[in-house]
Amino acid sequence: MARVRLVAGNWKMHGSRASNAALLDVLVKENPPGCAVCVPFPYLAQAAERLRGSRIAWGAQNVSEHAQGAYTGEVSAAMAAEFGCRYVIVGHSERRTIFAESDEVAAQKYVAARKAGLTPIFCVGETLEERDRGVTEAVLARQVDALVGKYGAQGLDGGIVAYEPVWAIGTGRTATSKQADEAQAFIRARIAAADPAVAADLRILYGGSVKAGNAAELFAMPNVDGGLVGGASLVAKDFAAIWRAAVSAL
Numbered sequence: 001m002a003r004v005r006l007v008a009g010n011w012k013m014h015g016s017r018a019s020n021a022a023l024l025d026v027l028v029k030e031n032p033p034g035c036a037v038c039v040p041f042p043y044l045a046q047a048a049e050r051l052r053g054s055r056i057a058w059g060a061q062n063v064s065e066h067a068q069g070a071y072t073g074e075v076s077a078a079m080a081a082e083f084g085c086r087y088v089i090v091g092h093s094e095r096r097t098i099f100a101e102s103d104e105v106a107a108q109k110y111v112a113a114r115k116a117g118l119t120p121i122f123c124v125g126e127t128l129e130e131r132d133r134g135v136t137e138a139v140l141a142r143q144v145d146a147l148v149g150k151y152g153a154q155g156l157d158g159g160i161v162a163y164e165p166v167w168a169i170g171t172g173r174t175a176t177s178k179q180a181d182e183a184q185a186f187i188r189a190r191i192a193a194a195d196p197a198v199a200a201d202l203r204i205l206y207g208g209s210v211k212a213g214n215a216a217e218l219f220a221m222p223n224v225d226g227g228l229v230g231g232a233s234l235v236a237k238d239f240a241a242i243w244r245a246a247v248s249a250l
């Protein structure tokens, strides 16, 4: 049985104060365990205000790799922490591809988030072209090694990895539960080679077109410890169906 411990929504660059309020109200009313929302920076205060006192955690979608300084437009992990964030997504494929973030920068952001007391959700995943070329494991190894090879597996103690195949993000084309589990077993084994105890305890989420209709099957897999949900996290009833699947898979 998979250890389903977290379903995190990634709102990406969506929302408004009014639509957020409606969505957060439904979350608070249902108050599910093991649930979080990662919202755009300007809405952190609103998320904090609405969710404080509930079981639902909130987080950011990115942070600077730098602690402070002349980095116009950037937000530090300490600033996100001041808004009560528990989580922060780092190394999302949209950051890697659209904003040219390297493996090294993703790893640096992970470390900066840990230093500020946040729990980073470290995203990895291959493109369709890489999967078709048969280099999925090599890509995952390179992305994981940028963190574990440089900073050690200890940094992942209490941390979270999200396997998000780029070809499944926002496409409606979900990885099969077998594909997700295989990739996630590979990630766990790669980390186990450095520290078996950390790897055994590590939460590895799956992300990429998680929907109400496929969540239960994904969460039943032994290496799928939850989900990182984009589009479906913006629709209260869909997100609710996903966390219900997570809770009943416990």
Ligand code: 13P
Residues within 6 Å of the ligand: 010, 092, 164, 168, 169, 170, 171, 172, 207, 208, 209, 210, 228, 229, 230, 231, 232
């Ligand atoms: P979708 O669920 O919209 O495919 O997005 C996945 C994702 O990128 C979550 O971080």
